[in-house]
Amino acid sequence: MGRPQSWSISHQYFDAFGRSHEVAPHDVTSISHRLIADGQGHAEVFVARADGVRALAVPSTDRPWVLVSEGNAQPIAAGEGVIHLPPDLPSGSYCVAADGLRYPLLVAPRAAYQPDFVKAGRRLWVIAVQLYAVRSRRNWGHGDFTDLMGLLDLAARSGAAGVGVNPLHALPPGQASPYSPSSRLFLNPLYIALDAVPEFHADDLPGLANELAALRRADLVDYPRITALKEQALRLAYRRFRAQADDGRRAAFARFREARGDALARYAAFETLRARHGSPWWEWPVDLSTPSPALLAQLRAASDEMEFHEYVQWLADEQLAACNDHARALGLPVGLYLDLAVGVALDGADAWAEQDKLARDLVIGAPPDAWNPGGQNWGIASFHPQALIETDFVLFRQTLRAVMRHAGAIRIDHALGLNRVFLIPRELDATHGAYVQLPFEAMLAVVAQESHRARCLVIGEDLGTVPEGVSETLRDWGVWSYRVALFERHGDGAFRGPHDYSADAIVTFTTHDLPTFAGWMSERDLKLKREIGMDPGEAAHDRGQAIEGLHRAVRHHGIHVPDALAFEHVARFLARTPCRLLAVLIEDILEIPDQINVPGTVSEYQNWMKRLPLALEELPAHQNIQSLAAALAAEGRSVG
Numbered sequence: 001m002g003r004p005q006s007w008s009i010s011h012q013y014f015d016a017f018g019r020s021h022e023v024a025p026h027d028v029t030s031i032s033h034r035l036i037a038d039g040q041g042h043a044e045v046f047v048a049r050a051d052g053v054r055a056l057a058v059p060s061t062d063r064p065w066v067l068v069s070e071g072n073a074q075p076i077a078a079g080e081g082v083i084h085l086p087p088d089l090p091s092g093s094y095c096v097a098a099d100g101l102r103y104p105l106l107v108a109p110r111a112a113y114q115p116d117f118v119k120a121g122r123r124l125w126v127i128a129v130q131l132y133a134v135r136s137r138r139n140w141g142h143g144d145f146t147d148l149m150g151l152l153d154l155a156a157r158s159g160a161a162g163v164g165v166n167p168l169h170a171l172p173p174g175q176a177s178p179y180s181p182s183s184r185l186f187l188n189p190l191y192i193a194l195d196a197v198p199e200f201h202a203d204d205l206p207g208l209a210n211e212l213a214a215l216r217r218a219d220l221v222d223y224p225r226i227t228a229l230k231e232q233a234l235r236l237a238y239r240r241f242r243a244q245a246d247d248g249r250r251a252a253f254a255r256f257r258e259a260r261g262d263a264l265a266r267y268a269a270f271e272t273l274r275a276r277h278g279s280p281w282w283e284w285p286v287d288l289s290t291p292s293p294a295l296l297a298q299l300r301a302a303s304d305e306m307e308f309h310e311y312v313q314w315l316a317d318e319q320l321a322a323c324n325d326h327a328r329a330l331g332l333p334v335g336l337y338l339d340l341a342v343g344v345a346l347d348g349a350d351a352w353a354e355q356d357k358l359a360r361d362l363v364i365g366a367p368p369d370a371w372n373p374g375g376q377n378w379g380i381a382s383f384h385p386q387a388l389i390e391t392d393f394v395l396f397r398q399t400l401r402a403v404m405r406h407a408g409a410i411r412i413d414h415a416l417g418l419n420r421v422f423l424i425p426r427e428l429d430a431t432h433g434a435y436v437q438l439p440f441e442a443m444l445a446v447v448a449q450e451s452h453r454a455r456c457l458v459i460g461e462d463l464g465t466v467p468e469g470v471s472e473t474l475r476d477w478g479v480w481s482y483r484v485a486l487f488e489r490h491g492d493g494a495f496r497g498p499h500d501y502s503a504d505a506i507v508t509f510t511t512h513d514l515p516t517f518a519g520w521m522s523e524r525d526l527k528l529k530r531e532i533g534m535d536p537g538e539a540a541h542d543r544g545q546a547i548e549g550l551h552r553a554v555r556h557h558g559i560h561v562p563d564a565l566a567f568e569h570v571a572r573f574l575a576r577t578p579c580r581l582l583a584v585l586i587e588d589i590l591e592i593p594d595q596i597n598v599p600g601t602v603s604e605y606q607n608w609m610k611r612l613p614l615a616l617e618e619l620p621a622h623q624n625i626q627s628l629a630a631a632l633a634a635e636g637r638s639v640g
Helices: 025-035 145-158 208-217 221-244 248-277 294-301 305-329 351-352 385-389 394-404 440-453 468-477 517-522 522-532 540-556 567-575 615-621 623-633
Strands: 012-013 018-022 048-049 055-057 066-069 072-075 077-079 082-085 092-098 099-106 124-129 164-166 185-187 335-340 362-366 375-380 409-412 419-423 435-438 459-460 479-486 505-508 581-584
Touching: 025 362, 025 419, 025 435, 025 567, 048 440, 072 351, 124 145, 145 164, 145 305, 145 335, 145 615, 145 623, 164 409, 185 248, 185 305, 185 351, 208 221, 221 305, 248 294, 248 305, 248 351, 294 305, 305 335, 335 394, 375 522, 385 394, 385 440, 394 440, 440 459, 440 468, 459 479, 468 479, 517 522, 517 540, 517 567, 540 567, 567 581, 567 623, 615 623
Parallel strands: 048 099, 124 164, 124 581, 164 335, 335 409, 409 459, 479 505, 505 581
Antiparallel strands: 012 018, 055 082, 066 072, 066 092, 077 082, 092 099, 362 375, 362 419, 419 435
């Protein structure tokens, strides 16, 4: 029998070593007061699945129960404390109500969407790339959507099923990390390819060729200079659009603005005000503190600045859409595999525009453990659990739709956050935090609904301390697991064999937060951490044993290693797992020793800045790519 779900604050949690920790009562009280007004009860929601139970446990009442859908009410069968839903009720959002009682109801598909290649029993692979890091002969020192087109072509030629990229969310000014976005509803304008914008003419910017030559030579992404240059170019393009655009372009822009609606207007308003008043937004004048309709109307009437930001988002959206269309035209079974960050910056656009739907007085982090005795404060905002239920999960839906709209697959970063998030009062450290349990099944019901709506595969990053039953629940709802080979070891440290992996998963050797294969083999990561005063967390002797253990596992499973262990051998090893997808980082293909991001560093390491050593145009002929493509084809992973 279905029972209503709600949210709660846990008074206890277990760390990575299985040790129990009690949360101080005053910390529980502090977090509770920030989430719910005194005297207000916790909102509750029912979940029903396409092939699941249709009986719901409800309070007894003398009044008849009705099912409400789009304003229409129909009687439903009821017994003592039980109501029975119609057996053919389609997927959607409803409400069951009686005598002043009212409960939201989510009816969801049995599981999230599964693409055709799954039904056909195929096992494939994708190329994983940090898009900003792509070097090409035509980009502006920062990878863009035309480069993404080229990567899709490379995938098709190599037998890969698609291309996975870092989050493409809009970032705060000066922010390099794609995992601390200003907005997850809109795109980072730095990915716009200006040479593909009809309204931009290169000769409008004197000296552009020299600027671009310098940016293209650089080994690091020069975010401040590229941001300034692209904004200058986009403003010139917008002026030409306003003055000269034909009816077709104007109509397309109007359709985009209508489709993205109020969310786009609020984002544009935030960008307008941020440029004028800086950050954080809670220090702005009080009349600018919330995105009221009157404020938006006033800003729009005062200048064309809001429309400029809407125009920029339209350009980004149409270019990403063109990439998605190109992937389909190439016949790639996955196409674009996009990433969804776990939260948003407290001082960003979404936090200002959706204040009533985010827990903005709390930040997401991680509890203290042996490696981080003070815990971690990630400085990003979470969904407000009460608001999720009361609004039919509207902001969560909008966030999923924004990343799914041009994707064949998405990865939900820290998918354990669908079950619980560690929240910390904004002005305190992580020792004062506690886990807030979310309505897990309801969150997954929304994921299932939206994935079918977009026909999009969903992968959940389920690494770290996983509460009992959470991974199994994710799998039961059709959300795939994310398996990192560096972590897949037995208790004695030996690497797991291919047969130890599950089918409904994507497997990769490493991630953006871990050393590359070349860096791991050479112990580059350990040396770097020692140089910058960080505990490497692993002795050189232990690394040597791990390398030998991986070598032994690869050989044990019939892969010939004539000399030193190479990444191609490991890729073949992982290709033999039942995992339906294998993700291969371009850094591993090109034998790049430096990792993308070193967690726990800010200025000590050039996080999210390092560019690829080769231009995109050189990659198709690169021996490593050709050799890997042949090896994975031999392992039955090729699309062709």
